[in-house]
Amino acid sequence: MTASFLRTVRVAEVEPVASRIKRFRLVSADSQPLSEFSGGSHVTVCMKAPDRLIRNPYSLMGSPSDTSSYQISVLKVEGSRGGSEFMHERVEVGTELEISEPLNLFPPAKIARKHILVAGGIGITPFMSMMGELEALGADFELHYGVRSLGDGAFCKLLEARYGKRIHVYLQDQGQLIPLERVLANQPLGSHMYVCGPKPMIDWALRTATLAGWPDENIHSEQFNAPPIGKPFVVKLTKSKREVRVGGHQSILEALEQNGIDAPFLCRGGACGQCETSVAACDGFIEHNDHYLSDAEKASGKKIMICMSRISGDAITLDL
Amino acid sequence: MLIEGIKSRPQYPGLVADPHANHHVFAADGDGAQAIIDLFNRHGAQIKGRVTIVYAETDANSADYTTRLKQLPVEFVHALPTIVTAIRRLQGVLNVARMGTRIYAAGTETLIGLAVQLSQELGMDPQAVLTEHRGTLARRVQCVHCKGFTENVKTNIVKCAHCGTNLLVRDHYSKRLAAFQGVCVDAEIPGELPEIVEVFK
Numbered sequence: 001m002t003a004s005f006l007r008t009v010r011v012a013e014v015e016p017v018a019s020r021i022k023r024f025r026l027v028s029a030d031s032q033p034l035s036e037f038s039g040g041s042h043v044t045v046c047m048k049a050p051d052r053l054i055r056n057p058y059s060l061m062g063s064p065s066d067t068s069s070y071q072i073s074v075l076k077v078e079g080s081r082g083g084s085e086f087m088h089e090r091v092e093v094g095t096e097l098e099i100s101e102p103l104n105l106f107p108p109a110k111i112a113r114k115h116i117l118v119a120g121g122i123g124i125t126p127f128m129s130m131m132g133e134l135e136a137l138g139a140d141f142e143l144h145y146g147v148r149s150l151g152d153g154a155f156c157k158l159l160e161a162r163y164g165k166r167i168h169v170y171l172q173d174q175g176q177l178i179p180l181e182r183v184l185a186n187q188p189l190g191s192h193m194y195v196c197g198p199k200p201m202i203d204w205a206l207r208t209a210t211l212a213g214w215p216d217e218n219i220h221s222e223q224f225n226a227p228p229i230g231k232p233f234v235v236k237l238t239k240s241k242r243e244v245r246v247g248g249h250q251s252i253l254e255a256l257e258q259n260g261i262d263a264p265f266l267c268r269g270g271a272c273g274q275c276e277t278s279v280a281a282c283d284g285f286i287e288h289n290d291h292y293l294s295d296a297e298k299a300s301g302k303k304i305m306i307c308m309s310r311i312s313g314d315a316i317t318l319d320l
Numbered sequence: 321m322l323i324e325g326i327k328s329r330p331q332y333p334g335l336v337a338d339p340h341a342n343h344h345v346f347a348a349d350g351d352g353a354q355a356i357i358d359l360f361n362r363h364g365a366q367i368k369g370r371v372t373i374v375y376a377e378t379d380a381n382s383a384d385y386t387t388r389l390k391q392l393p394v395e396f397v398h399a400l401p402t403i404v405t406a407i408r409r410l411q412g413v414l415n416v417a418r419m420g421t422r423i424y425a426a427g428t429e430t431l432i433g434l435a436v437q438l439s440q441e442l443g444m445d446p447q448a449v450l451t452e453h454r455g456t457l458a459r460r461v462q463c464v465h466c467k468g469f470t471e472n473v474k475t476n477i478v479k480c481a482h483c484g485t486n487l488l489v490r491d492h493y494s495k496r497l498a499a500f501q502g503v504c505v506d507a508e509i510p511g512e513l514p515e516i517v518e519v520f521k
Contacts, residue, residue: 109443109445111440111441111443111444111445112443113442113443114443184419184420185418185420186418187418187419188417188418188419189414189417189418189419189421189442189443189444190442190443190444191419191443192443210340211340212340212419212420213338213340213341213342213343213419213420213421213422214419214420215338215422215444215445215447215448216448217444217445217447217448218419218444218445218448
């Protein structure tokens, strides 16, 4: 992944859609039309903050066949590393941004007879395009969407208007929780469940499905974790013979990019495996934050996913 | 000639009980019945909820197996005379099944392949079907030229039952078709064939 994979877009519209959530409409600002994408895809947005470069993945929410613009929604997370704050505070109509081409690590299963979509909060975003695609295919689906309150639920009204009884909204402030056990208990064979939301919710949904006798192959999830923050440390690179300092609010990948070092990545969320890197030595403990490496691989200390994981200690030496 | 070392060749890891399923549906033929009996002896306590067995009585000793399957703690044993009729019955069972159902297939590659194919058509991933091979390795082969199926193939070379082409039976397997692929073996000099050997016993 290098700059050649990036393209420039211009913000055509910014709309607050719920408390702390803004929707951005992006149009092409270079000579090329935007690419088509499939339901569940995301793009990585590059943000040139004053002190560093931030790249965050955001799901595309428009109709997959509409290439006149892309839509993303961003939840402002207080006390985070600054990506969502940058989008909320510094991006306005007319701002130019660099984005990656769309990538889909959360496609609907083509063989499924029915699709059960489970969203928590901002986890609704990948399902916006997915429902558009499923609707166009005439596929059977239903959405179970849990939000803190109606004010926090982006798109509740839009979705209910568009998809009617297939949309089930649960308001936490009214004491409503997604009755997942009941939802999963009576679905036809060949149903697939998809879940996106905060980590505890995903873990709960996966566990509930397993206990309901759903095979692993019928359960799908996507989670965009920001790399957890920690203490600064040094990365030593064996191949390029360089040393890079990783700030407390930075991932290893971001620090390498800031220093002009090309490292592989795709999802930037510890899921896809693209940025797997061999560890030559580590003066400290690796904090593995990905869900790609097996427990045995994590325990071996020989591999690290540089988009999400860091160390507590002084220095780590990587084969890069 | 390339007939081995192809990744699509199915693997059959053996039956294990799914402790979370609330309905267990078994498809089996011939000696596959013994795989089910062995599973119940090994992990019977973990099999909770309803159990349905669809069994094709394809071997001489199949009637005995049917008797023994009926002695297991199961709700239904459907005994059918052929693989084709058994798969049709399996379809009837799975059409109305709900999630929480675990599908198992045990016996010949043909029976397993057709059960997996049916499951996939009903939205289940092939990996979600638990399988154990018992009995013959004879193959169901699709002629890549005329698309006809030739059943029960035991030799490396077989004459297509439909178009008569001499086919080399490859390890290249189609889960969608539930068949190994057979490719013309004597295109350059018709009739000049490698030695024909019984390899799928």
